Structure formats: structure tokens, C-alpha cells
Amino acid sequence: MENFYLCPYCRGHLRVGDNIVFKIRNTLREKGLLLLHPEVGNFSSVVHPHFHFEDGERIDFFCPICMSSLDAALDQNLVQVLMVDSEGREQEVYFSRIAGEESTLQVSNEELMSTGMHSHRYKHFILLNENVSMA
Ligand SMILES: [Zn+2]
Numbered sequence: 001m002e003n004f005y006l007c008p009y010c011r012g013h014l015r016v017g018d019n020i021v022f023k024i025r026n027t028l029r030e031k032g033l034l035l036l037h038p039e040v041g042n043f044s045s046v047v048h049p050h051f052h053f054e055d056g057e058r059i060d061f062f063c064p065i066c067m068s069s070l071d072a073a074l075d076q077n078l079v080q081v082l083m084v085d086s087e088g089r090e091q092e093v094y095f096s097r098i099a100g101e102e103s104t105l106q107v108s109n110e111e112l113m114s115t116g117m118h119s120h121r122y123k124h125f126i127l128l129n130e131n132v133s134m135a
Contacts (some may be wrong), residue, residue: 003038004084005093012065013023014081019046022079023067025060026053034063040083040093041115055100071097075125078105094126 005014005054014020019035024033024047032051038043053059061070071079075081078094083106085091102116105126110124 007063010066
């Protein structure tokens with residue numbers, strides 16, 4: 001069984017096939033949909049070619065089901081979702097919403113795992129705000 005991704009607010013399924021689906025908004029307040037690869041550490045994403053953003057632009061992420069903002073309370077540059085693995089274990093997954101940044105942080109069982117070349121920018125926020133230690 002593959003990983004589920006859930007909205008932390010409505011617990012709706014964000015994963016459809018091999019994509020995690022988000023509603024997004026750029027700094028010009030243009031709206032669109034973004035597909036993210038469900039494998040942690042794979043930072044490929046797909047948007048409609050008419051949806052433009054620049055490297056370094058902060059993109060707003062929303063649940064496409066309940067429209068809640070998925071901004072993480074911990075840091076304005078992070079988005080938060082829930083991931084349920086094949087054994088039913090739930091963990092918080094944070095990833096950067098800055099275009100071009102590769103950073104994913106997984107928090108489970110008071111452990112922190114990070115993936116991506118920019119994740120060092122955010123580890124300290126998680127460590128400060130949650131009772132976790134490095135895996
Ligand atoms: Zn939702």
C-alpha cells in the first residue's frame with residue numbers, strides 16, 4: 001500500500017493517483033493547481049504552463065477540498081500536510097513553499113527526518129517548536 005496524504009483540517013485525501021494535488025496562488029494572486037510527486041525527496045511538480053512564478057517566490061498552498069490554507073504555523077515558508085504510511089502510522093510532513101527550494105521535513109514519533117538540499121534552513125524551527133530529536 002502506498003502513502004496517503006491528508007489535509008490536516010478536513011482530513012480529505014490530497015493524493016490522486018501518483019500526484020498530491022494542491023490549490024495554489026502566486027504573489028500576483030493568480031490561482032492554479034499544482035501536482036506534487038508523492039515520494040518524499042522527489043521535488044518534481046507540475047503546474048499549468050500559463051501559471052507563472054519566479055524562483056524564490058512564496059506560493060500559497062490550499063487544500064483543494066476544504067480550501068483551508070496549509071501554511072505551517074511553525075514557519076511562514078513551510079506548508080504542512082499529514083502523511084499516513086502503509087502501516088497506518090501518521091506523521092506531519094512539512095515542505096517549503098518557496099519556489100525552487102527543495103526541503104521536506106517529516107516529524108513522527110518525536111523524530112525528525114529531513115530531505116532536500118535546503119532543509120537545513122528549517123530544521124531548527126521544528127526542533128524549537130516540537131519535542132523532537134534528529135533521526
Ligand atoms: Zn482540507
